[in-house]
Amino acid sequence: MTNTTFSNLNIVCLAGGVGGAKLADGLTQIVPPERLTIIVNTGDDFSHWGLTICPDLDTVLYTLAGVANPETGWGRAGESWRVLDEVAQLGGPDWFRLGDLDLGLHLTRRHWLHEGKSLTAVTRHLRQQFNVQCELLPMSDQPAPTLIETADEMLSFQTWFVRERWQPAVKKVHLPDDVRATPQVMPKLETADIVLIAPSNPFVSIDPILNVYPIREMVTDLPQAVIAVSPIVGGRAVKGPAAKLMQEMGLPVTAQAVADYYGDLLDGFVYDQQDPPGSVTAEGLQTLRLDTIMPTATERRRVAEQVLGFGQTVASSQ
Amino acid sequence: MTNTTFSNLNIVCLAGGVGGAKLADGLTQIVPPERLTIIVNTGDDFSHWGLTICPDLDTVLYTLAGVANPETGWGRAGESWRVLDEVAQLGGPDWFRLGDLDLGLHLTRRHWLHEGKSLTAVTRHLRQQFNVQCELLPMSDQPAPTLIETADEMLSFQTWFVRERWQPAVKKVHLPDDVRATPQVMPKLETADIVLIAPSNPFVSIDPILNVYPIREMVTDLPQAVIAVSPIVGGRAVKGPAAKLMQEMGLPVTAQAVADYYGDLLDGFVYDQQDPPGSVTAEGLQTLRLDTIMPTATERRRVAEQVLGFGQTVASSQ
Numbered sequence: 341m342t343n344t345t346f347s348n349l350n351i352v353c354l355a356g357g358v359g360g361a362k363l364a365d366g367l368t369q370i371v372p373p374e375r376l377t378i379i380v381n382t383g384d385d386f387s388h389w390g391l392t393i394c395p396d397l398d399t400v401l402y403t404l405a406g407v408a409n410p411e412t413g414w415g416r417a418g419e420s421w422r423v424l425d426e427v428a429q430l431g432g433p434d435w436f437r438l439g440d441l442d443l444g445l446h447l448t449r450r451h452w453l454h455e456g457k458s459l460t461a462v463t464r465h466l467r468q469q470f471n472v473q474c475e476l477l478p479m480s481d482q483p484a485p486t487l488i489e490t491a492d493e494m495l496s497f498q499t500w501f502v503r504e505r506w507q508p509a510v511k512k513v514h515l516p517d518d519v520r521a522t523p524q525v526m527p528k529l530e531t532a533d534i535v536l537i538a539p540s541n542p543f544v545s546i547d548p549i550l551n552v553y554p555i556r557e558m559v560t561d562l563p564q565a566v567i568a569v570s571p572i573v574g575g576r577a578v579k580g581p582a583a584k585l586m587q588e589m590g591l592p593v594t595a596q597a598v599a600d601y602y603g604d605l606l607d608g609f610v611y612d613q614q615d616p617p618g619s620v621t622a623e624g625l626q627t628l629r630l631d632t633i634m635p636t637a638t639e640r641r642r643v644a645e646q647v648l649g650f651g652q653t654v655a656s657s658q
Numbered sequence: 659m660t661n662t663t664f665s666n667l668n669i670v671c672l673a674g675g676v677g678g679a680k681l682a683d684g685l686t687q688i689v690p691p692e693r694l695t696i697i698v699n700t701g702d703d704f705s706h707w708g709l710t711i712c713p714d715l716d717t718v719l720y721t722l723a724g725v726a727n728p729e730t731g732w733g734r735a736g737e738s739w740r741v742l743d744e745v746a747q748l749g750g751p752d753w754f755r756l757g758d759l760d761l762g763l764h765l766t767r768r769h770w771l772h773e774g775k776s777l778t779a780v781t782r783h784l785r786q787q788f789n790v791q792c793e794l795l796p797m798s799d800q801p802a803p804t805l806i807e808t809a810d811e812m813l814s815f816q817t818w819f820v821r822e823r824w825q826p827a828v829k830k831v832h833l834p835d836d837v838r839a840t841p842q843v844m845p846k847l848e849t850a851d852i853v854l855i856a857p858s859n860p861f862v863s864i865d866p867i868l869n870v871y872p873i874r875e876m877v878t879d880l881p882q883a884v885i886a887v888s889p890i891v892g893g894r895a896v897k898g899p900a901a902k903l904m905q906e907m908g909l910p911v912t913a914q915a916v917a918d919y920y921g922d923l924l925d926g927f928v929y930d931q932q933d934p935p936g937s938v939t940a941e942g943l944q945t946l947r948l949d950t951i952m953p954t955a956t957e958r959r960r961v962a963e964q965v966l967g968f969g970q971t972v973a974s975s976q
Contacts, residue, residue, distance in 0.1 A: 390708050390768040420740055426762020430787045432769055440758055444744025450708040451750055469748045 346370055346648050352377045352532040356545025357384075357396040358413040358579055359571055360538035361403035362634050364474075366644030367536075368404055369637070373473030377528040378404075379555075381540070382459070382478045383486035383515065383548030386498045388436050389427075391446040392453055395498070396545065397463060397478055398445065405470035413579070416441040435503045460524050475528065479549045480519045486548050487514040497544065506581040509588050513543050515551040529558045534651040537568035539632060541582045542601055543589075550605075560605055565655035567608040569632060569647060570595040574614035578633070596620045599627075608654040610647055626654050664688055664966050670695045670850040674863025675702070675714040676731040676897055677889055678856035679721035680952050682792075684962030685854075686722055687955070691791030695846040696722075697873075699858070700777070700796045701804035701833065701866030704816045706754050707745075709764040710771055713816065714863065715781060715796055716763065723788035731897070734759040753821045778842050793846065797867045798837045804866050805832040815862065824899040827906050831861050833869040847876045852969040855886035857950060859900045860919055861907075868923075878923055883973035885926040887950060887965060888913040892932035896951070914938045917945075926972040928965055944972050 351371050355364055355378050364378045381396045395414070402408035402416060409415045419439035428434040438446065445466065452462045458481040467476045488500040490508035500506060521529075529535070540546055550556040559566055572595050577583040583593045591597045595611035599620050602609075611620045612632045620627050628650040634640040669689050673682055673696050682696045699714045713732070720726040720734060727733045737757035746752040756764065763784065770780045776799040785794045806818040808826035818824060839847075847853070858864055868874040877884055890913050895901040901911045909915045913929035917938050920927075929938045930950045938945050946968040952958040 389765040390772055391765075422738055422758035423741060423762045423765065426759050427766050430763060430766045430784060432762075432766030440740035441744050443761070444741045444750075445748060447707040447709075447741065448745050448748045448750030454708055466748060 345645075346652075347372050347375065349533040349648070349652070350375050350377075350528075350531050351534050351536065351648065352379060352528050353536040353538055354379050354381075354540075354546055354549045355396070355400055355538040356381045356540030357399040359540045360396065360545065361400045361408070361413070362640050363536065363538040363569060363644060363647070364400055365403050365637065366634065366640030366642070367648075368472075368474055369641040370644055370648065371474070373475075376474035377477060377532075378474065379477050379479055379525055379528070379549060381545045381548050382480060383484050383544065384497045384501070385483070386485065386496050388498075389433075389438070391438075391443075391450045392459075393436070393438070393446060393498070394449075394459070394478070397476070398442070401463075401467055401470060401472060401476060404467070404472045404474070404476070407470070415439060436498065458522070460522050475524075477522065477524050477528065479521065479525065479552045479555065481522050482519050484516050484519040484548060484552065486544055488544075489514060501544075501581070506584065510585055511588075513547070513585075515548055517551070519552045521552050521555050525552075525555070526558070529555065529562065532562070532564045534648065534655060535559055535564050535566045536647065536651065537566065537602065537606075539569040539571040539578065541571060541577075541580055541585070542598055543582070543585050556605070563658065565607045565651050565658060566605055567610065567647060567651045567654060568598070568602050568606050569610040569643075570598050570612060570620075572598050573612040573632060594619070599625065607658065608650055610650060626650075626657070664970075665690050665693065667851040667966070667970070668693050668695075668846075668849050669852050669854065669966070670697060670846050671854040671856055672697050672699075672858075672864055672867045673714070673718055673856040674699045674858030675717040677858045678714065678863065679718045679726070679731070680958050681854065681856040681887060681962060681965070682718055683721050683955065684952065684958030684960070685966070686790075686792055687959040688962055688966065689792070691793075694792035695795060695850075696792065697795050697797055697843055697846070697867060699863045699866050700798060701802050701862065702815045702819070703801070704803065704814050706756070706816075707751075709756075709761075709768045710777075711754070711756070711764060711816070712767070712777070712796070715794070716760070719781075719785055719788060719790060719794060722785075722790045722792070722794070725788070733757055754816065776840070778840050793842075795840065795842050795846070797839065797843065797870045797873065799840050800837045802834050802837040802866060802870065804862055806862075807832060819862075819899070824902065828903055829906075831865070831903075833866055835869070837870045839870050839873050843870075843873065844876070847873065848880065850880070850882045852966065852973060853877055853882050853884045854965065854969065855884070855920065855924075857887040857889040857896065859889060859895075859898055859903070860916055861900070861903050874923070881976065883925045883969050883976060884923055885928065885965060885969045885972060886916070886920050886924050887961075888916050888927065888929040888933075888938075890916050891930040891950060912937070917943065925976065926968055928968060944968075944975070
C-alpha cells in the first residue's frame with residue numbers, strides 16, 4: 341500500500357462487469373483490502389450446460405486476480421476452447437463461449453453450490469484461491485434474473501446480451517421484486533463511508549443491485565457519501581448497450597441523463613473530460629470532471645484516487 | 659461388409675465398459691448395423707460436477723467411433739486436461755479424471771437431458787454425431803445406480819471403483835429393483851436371434867442390465883441363443899475387479915464359476931484358450947474354447963466371427 345490517504349475509510353463499490361471491474365481494480369491499489377467491498381450484480385447469472393454462470397462476478401474476480409483477458413476485459417487470459425469446440429462438433433449449444441479455464445471455475449462452483457454452499461461462500465472461496473484480498477460479494481444468494489422484454493418476447497439477460505448481441509430493442513427491463521440482500525452485504529453498507537457506483541450500465545448492472553431489498557433503501561437513507569461514475573462519455577457508452585438502452589427509453593445519451601436517472605440517490609457525480617465543463621448539474625449534487633478512461637492498471641489507480649478524493653470532499657461537506 | 663454370413667441374424671450384445679466395447683467393436687465389423695444392438699450398463703452412471711457421467715455408454719461409443727484412447731481403452735484419444743487442472747487448482751474435486759473432449763460430450767448430454775430428452779434419445783443423437791451406425795441403447799432411461807457395500811459404508815459405484823480404486827472389499831453389490839427397460843430395448847430383445855453377454859464384469863456390469871425389468875425374464879424365456887464370453891482368463895480378470903470380487907464372494911476365480919453364476923440363462927459359453935480344454939462344463943451348456951484376447955480391430959473381428967459362428971451352431975441345435 342503506497343498511499344494511506346484512504347486507509348481509514350470503508351469503501352463499498354457497486355459493480356457490474358467490465359466497467360465495474362476496472363474501477364475495482366483501481367480501488368484495490370489504494371484501499372486496504374479489509375476496508376474494501378465490491379458488491380456485484382448477479383442479475384446476469386444464468387444456467388447454461390447445467391452450470392451456474394455468473395458473468396459479472398467472474399469478470400471482477402478475473403480482473404482483480406490479474407488473470408482476465410486484457411483484450412476483451414472479460415474471460416481468461418491464455419484461454420483455450422477445446423471443450424466448446426467439441427460441444428459444437430456434437431451439435432450442442434455453442435452461442436455462449438465458455439473457455440476451458442473458465443469452465444474449470446464454473447464446474448467447481450457448480451459442485452460447491454450443489455453441495456449446499458451459498459454463492460457468497462463459494463465466491464469467497466474462489467477469490468481466496470485467486471489470492472484476491474478484498475471482499476467480493478454477490479448482491480444476493482437468491483437467483484435474481486434480469487429479464488429483457490423486447491417487442492416480440494421476454495428474454496433472459498444473457499440470451500438478449502450474448503446470443504442476440506443486444507440488438508433487439510428493449511421495451512422494458514424486468515427485475516425481480518422479491519430478492520433480499522445477504523447478511524454479508526448489509527453490514528458492509530451500514531459501515532460504509534463512501535459508496536461508489538461504478539461506471540457500469542445503470543439499467544442492467546446497477547439497478548439490479550439497488551433493487552435487492554433493502555440495498556436501495558440503505559444507500560438512500562444512510563449518511564455515507566454516494567458517488568457515481570458516468571458510463572456515458574462524450575455521448576457514447578464506453579462499452580456495451582447503455583447508450584442504445586437510453587435511446588430506446590427516450591432518454592438523451594448524456595452523462596447528465598445518467599445523473600438524473602440516479603437522482604436523489606447521489607451526493608456526487610463523476611463525468612468525463614470529453615464532456616464540457618459544467619455539463620452535469622443538479623441541485624445538491626457535487627460533480628467532478630476528469631479522464632475516466634482507464635485501460636491500464638496505472639490509469640485505474642489514478643481514477644480511483646481522484647474519485648475517492650472527491651468522495652472524501654463530498655463526505656466531509658455533508 | 660466383407661462377410662455376409664451373419665447378415666440375416668439379429669444380434670443383441672449386453673455390454674459393460676472396456677470388455678463390452680471390444681466385442682461390440684468386433685461385431686460392428688461383421689454384422690450389418692441395422693441387425694446389431696448394443697445394450698449398455700448404466701448402473702455406473704453418476705453425477706459429478708453437476709454432469710451426468712455414463713462411463714460404460716461412453717466407452718462403447720468412443721470405441722465404436724474409433725476415438726477411444728488406445729492405451730487405456732476408455733476416454734478419448736488425444737485428450738487434454740485443461741479444465742481438470744483448473745478445477746484442481748481451485749480446490750475442486752479432481753479424483754474423477756474428466757478430459758476436455760470428454761467434457762464436451764458430458765456438457766452436451768447434460769444440456770439435452772435438461773431439455774427433457776431421454777438418455778436413449780441423447781445417446782442416439784450422440785452416436786449419430788460420431789457416425790456410429792448400429793443401435794446403442796442404455797439399459798434404461800431411469801437412474802439405476804449400482805451401490806457397493808463395503809465393511810464400513812455404502813459407496814456409489816464410481817466412488818468405489820475410481821476414487822477408492824476398487825480396493826475396499828465388497829460385502830454386497832446392491833442393484834435397484836424398480837428399474838424398467840425402455841420401449842427401445844424390449845423389441846430388440848424380442849426379435850434377437852442371438853443374445854451375447856460380453857466379457858464384462860458379471861456382477862457390476864452384466865447383472866445391472868439383467869436386473870432391469872424384464873430383461874432377465876426375456877433373456878431367460880425367449881427362444882434365442884444366449885452366449886456369454888468369459889471375462890476370467892487363466893484365473894485372472896482381463897481387466898478390472900472381477901477376480902477380486904469373486905474371491906470376496908467366496909467363488910473360485912475360474913471361467914467355470916462365471917458359467918455357473920449365469921447358470922440357466924446360458925445356452926453357450928465361450929472361454930479362453932489359456933484355460934484347459936474341457937475346463938468348463940455344465941448340463942445342457944455348449945462351450946467353445948478360443949483366444950478371447952482382442953486388443954486390435956483384427957482380433958476383435960476374429961473373436962466376433964468365432965463367437966457368432968458358435969452362436970449360430972447353438973441356435974440351430976435348439
